[in-house]
Amino acid sequence: MTLLSVSDLSKTFQTASGPVHAVRDVSFAVDRGECLAVVGESGSGKTTLANMILGILRPSAGTIAFDGAALPARRGPIQRRAIQFVQQNPLSSLNPKRSIGASIRLGLDTYGIGARAARWARVEDTLEEVGLPREMRRRSPAALSGGQRQRVGIARALACEPELVVLDEPTSALDVLVQARVLRLLNDLRARKNLTYVFITHDLAVVRNVADRVAVFRSGELVEIGDTPKIFSAPEHPYTRSLIGAVPVVDDAELQLRNRLAEGT
Secondary structure, eight states: OEEEEEEEEEEEEEETTEEEEEEEEEEEEEETTOEEEEEOOTTSSHHHHHHHHHTSSOOSEEEEEETTEEOOSSOOHHHHHHEEEEOSOHHHHSOTTSOHHHHHHHHHHHHTOSOGGGHHHHHHHHHHHTTOOGGGGGSOGGGSOHHHHHHHHHHHHHTTOOSEEEEESTTTTSOHHHHHHHHHHHHHHHHHHTOEEEEEESOHHHHHHHOSEEEEEETTEEEEEEEHHHHHHSOOSHHHHHHHHTSOOOSHHHHHHHHHHHHTO
């Protein structure tokens, strides 16, 4: 069942040097429980797309539908609660003057989730869900590691009980080992909670571990979309082949595939 549908979506920014077409006539759908990875180099329109889905930016043209209903330009609390965001830099996204628990509880207070007296317990339960101790709610963001802060960012989104989570480069600031742990956590949470992800990234090596399908963006246009195994084994667009050709390989079979794609065969 389709949860998110994007139809003929465009975003144009007016600048001193003329219009910049950040996203052009993009259409796709995301099923409930699915993870769609949106990949492309910097400036390809990925983050602009994410901001339109979140309601941060208004489209210049086109529509975004959620659970069968078109999303208005000005989102209501029900829609904002249903679509949550995990940002790229967990340190800058957390208020340094608030405790970890206060940052997570903010969404509960904003949307009136649960009884007020039970909200701190809900905060602690959510911390446990992302693999952090309950007592961590009293700490400040500066006292946490990068991986712990990103888990807090995920917990903050989960506390609002969303249906769709938009993740913008959620592992790019982490080292490889911590990155793998966060990806495992995201996969586990999606399976347990039937979450739907739009996963924004430039890293195709990450995509293989989380995404059911891949949408490839270049210069604001959707140039290819398909199931993850097919995109990696038989990409159709030259730009997709070049992206895959830059992915680090782990065995001889992957090396042969990369060489074949580089030759365009």
